[in-house]
Structures are given as C-alpha cells and as structure tokens.
Amino acid sequence: MLHPLHTRPGDWEKAQDNPDLRISLYTGPSTDAPDKKWEDKICSPRYELFLHDEEAESSDEAVNWTRSNLEHCCSSHPECNLEEPNWGLPTRVLDLGESNRALTSDVKLYVTHNEQEEYLSLSHCWGSEPELRPLETTTKTLDEFQDRICYDNLTKTFQDAVVFTRKLGYRFLWIDSLCIIQDDGDDWMREAGAMASIYKNSVFTLAAASSSDSGGGLFRKSNPDIRLGHPNQQKGMQSAARQFSNPSFFEYRPRPNGMSREKPVPEESSPLFQRAWVFQERILSRRVLYFTPLELVFECRVSNNTESGSSWIDSKPKKAFLSVYDNISPAEDISHLWHQLVADFTQLQLTMEKDTLPAMAGLARRFLQRSDSANPSSYFAGLWRGTFIDDMHRTASHHTKDKPQRINSGIPTWSWARSDDPKCYIQGRIIAYL
Numbered sequence: 001m002l003h004p005l006h007t008r009p010g011d012w013e014k015a016q017d018n019p020d021l022r023i024s025l026y027t028g029p030s031t032d033a034p035d036k037k038w039e040d041k042i043c044s045p046r047y048e049l050f051l052h053d054e055e056a057e058s059s060d061e062a063v064n065w066t067r068s069n070l071e072h073c074c075s076s077h078p079e080c081n082l083e084e085p086n087w088g089l090p091t092r093v094l095d096l097g098e099s100n101r102a103l104t105s106d107v108k109l110y111v112t113h114n115e116q117e118e119y120l121s122l123s124h125c126w127g128s129e130p131e132l133r134p135l136e137t138t139t140k141t142l143d144e145f146q147d148r149i150c151y152d153n154l155t156k157t158f159q160d161a162v163v164f165t166r167k168l169g170y171r172f173l174w175i176d177s178l179c180i181i182q183d184d185g186d187d188w189m190r191e192a193g194a195m196a197s198i199y200k201n202s203v204f205t206l207a208a209a210s211s212s213d214s215g216g217g218l219f220r221k222s223n224p225d226i227r228l229g230h231p232n233q234q235k236g237m238q239s240a241a242r243q244f245s246n247p248s249f250f251e252y253r254p255r256p257n258g259m260s261r262e263k264p265v266p267e268e269s270s271p272l273f274q275r276a277w278v279f280q281e282r283i284l285s286r287r288v289l290y291f292t293p294l295e296l297v298f299e300c301r302v303s304n305n306t307e308s309g310s311s312w313i314d315s316k317p318k319k320a321f322l323s324v325y326d327n328i329s330p331a332e333d334i335s336h337l338w339h340q341l342v343a344d345f346t347q348l349q350l351t352m353e354k355d356t357l358p359a360m361a362g363l364a365r366r367f368l369q370r371s372d373s374a375n376p377s378s379y380f381a382g383l384w385r386g387t388f389i390d391d392m393h394r395t396a397s398h399h400t401k402d403k404p405q406r407i408n409s410g411i412p413t414w415s416w417a418r419s420d421d422p423k424c425y426i427q428g429r430i431i432a433y434l
Helices: 011-017 060-076 142-147 156-168 185-193 195-201 276-284 316-325 331-345 358-370 385-391
Strands: 022-026 039-043 047-053 092-095 108-111 119-123 172-174 205-207 237-243 287-291 296-300 304-306 394-396 423-425
Touching: 060 156, 060 287, 060 296, 108 142, 119 156, 119 276, 156 172, 156 205, 185 195, 185 358, 195 276, 195 358, 205 276, 276 316, 276 331, 276 358, 316 331, 316 358, 331 358, 331 385, 331 423
Parallel strands: 119 172, 119 205, 205 287
Antiparallel strands: 022 039, 047 237, 092 108, 092 172, 287 296, 296 304, 394 423
C-alpha cells in the first residue's frame, strides 16, 4: 500500500501501472517515540528498496567503499597483481599535486621519467559532436599544460575524476585526451601501442559508465521511482523503491535470439560499453570502478562487487582474458578467445574506421607477449600466423548496425578489420567464454 502522507505526485499512477509492486509503510518517529525509525517492506519481482542519498557517490562513504574493495583485491587476488617488471608511470600523466592541496585546485601535465609510482586511469566517452569533445593536449598546448591546467577548464567528467582520485590519496591520473599529443601522429601511435601496459599497470580504472560525453560527469544521481517515508534529516537520505539494476547495462552487443528481447534497449545500455575503444580498456585493466546510474560497481579479474551486494554484472569477458596471462591454457583455447574478442569488438561503435586495429592493439600486444617467440611479424592486420586459416573462418553477423558498412582500403581484403560490419566465427570453431 502507499500511504497518502508519504507519496509524491505520480506515485499512485506508477503503483497502478505496476500491479506486481507491493509496498508496506510503517510509522516512524512520533511524539512518544522520537527515535523510532521508518520501516518499509516491499514485495516485487521488479523493484528493490534502497536509501536514496543525493550525495552518495561523491561522498566519503563511496571513497571508503572503493578503498575497502581495493584493499581486499590487492591482498586476496594474486591474479590482479600481475604488474610488468620495471613498469613505472606512463610517458605523461596528470600531476594532481601533494595530498594537502584543495580538491578542486589546478593540475598540470607531467612528463615522466619512468618513476615507480602508482596512478589511476580514466575510461570515458569523448562524445560524437565537436563541441562536446574533451580538453586535449596538442603540440600547441603541450608547454602550457605542463605549467598548468586550470581545474575550471576541465570537463565535468575530468573534474570528477580528479576529485575522486585525490580523495583516494593518489597523485597521478592518466587520461587519454590529455596524456597523448592528439595532433602528433607518431606520439599517438606510440602511446596507442602502449595502451595494454598503461591500463594493466594502473591501480584501477575509473569508468564513466553513464555518460555519453566528457561533460556528463562520473556521478549520476539515482532517481528513485517512488519515494517512501520521510528523509533522514541527519544524513539527508530517504527510503525509496526503484527497479532492479538491468544486466543489459553491461552488454556489448545484442542478445542472441531466444532471449527476452533481441537487443538491449538503448537507454538501458551503458553509452561507454557501446564504444569500441573502451573494449580493451575494460579487458586490460586489472580493476575497474564503474559509476552506473544506480550504484558503484567494482570489477577485477577475479570477481565483481556492487554497493547493494547484488551480483548483476557479467564479468566473463574479463575473467576469460586471464588465460592470456598463464602458460597453461591450450593454444586452441587462446585462439578461440581471440575470435570471441573480435566478434564482440566488431559489434561496437567506432568514429574513425582507421582506428579499428589501433583500438585492438593493446589486446594484440598482450597476446603477442604470451607467444613463445614474441615476434611482431606473427601478427598480420588482426590475424595470427599460427592460426591464419582458422582466423579467416568468419562471416558477417546476423546483427546489423544502423549505419552502412565502411571500408578501410588500407587493410587487406582478407582481414576482418577491413570493414566495420559485425563479425562472427563459423559455428563449431568458436567456444563460449571460459
């Protein structure tokens, strides 16, 4: 039932439209019992109760929750501590300054000397419109940014990342648009090739999972479907009902036929996971902290955890990649894993078709490091010398994109990367994620 004293406009209509939602409210503080707490019960296959906190994600509670998960992972998961020997800071990082600086103080671009220091990285959507593009380092701004980058000139996502990194106690942050010289082709190719090491050796990656451009920010408020009772005046929180987190938020591509719906509804899917460049960022990172519309999600190579404790994320793609780090998995399984990665990657959106192979370069480099010879000539435009024939046993996916096929004439016709249409491998030559 909905108590008339504790509802907002529209709540009755929502309850009427959702007959499977049953809510019971019990009285809270009164003159005789001023300390009595509000009690709510819910019975629904689609809704859950949660405490709505307007400042939850940016609060110290979020920082403490993140730090707790990080400490547990560092102490309990050896698979997540496979740093490269002698790897220090990337070529350039944002220097956030000493720990006693104000959270919103200016930053600067620092050219490193391979110092053995810890750093965080950021995964974000750039935005398709020119006016939404993030602040970038160019040959003209390089010297200026090494002296100072005004905090107010940073986009909202970058500002949030700076503040959150400072709250966690880290000094250095890697952001692609600022740490790679965008109009220097040689620098861009060199740093793109180092992407595997950059994400792998970062302590963890902050993922702006709910923002379609760099102006959206990390922290997205959870808008409760139905508010319940009175807010806690001391903490500013209020009981509320909301629909359960949707696993399709983390899906890379349309669901196969036979599922409840053929593909995720656009507004239910993370804009970040529709971008091809982000694919390797998630796979290569040891740990990722996702800022979703409902809650923070911490994912590492071994497991994942959410603020609510509900396990609604599919981490199979990330866990499967662990086989690339060992010397136990059969070569055939590694080959099949590459096919699966290609199939998933080609479902995603890429602004520039020339970026197809660079956006997979980090993953390819890690596969190359696993091979006995580590010979760069064993990798040909997305295919491998030892499995070249198998790598060609692919076909166009039955799932199609909205835009027509684009052709990259600079890539051989036998490569899956020549066109940007979705690919899949012939049935029987591909296995599910391990």
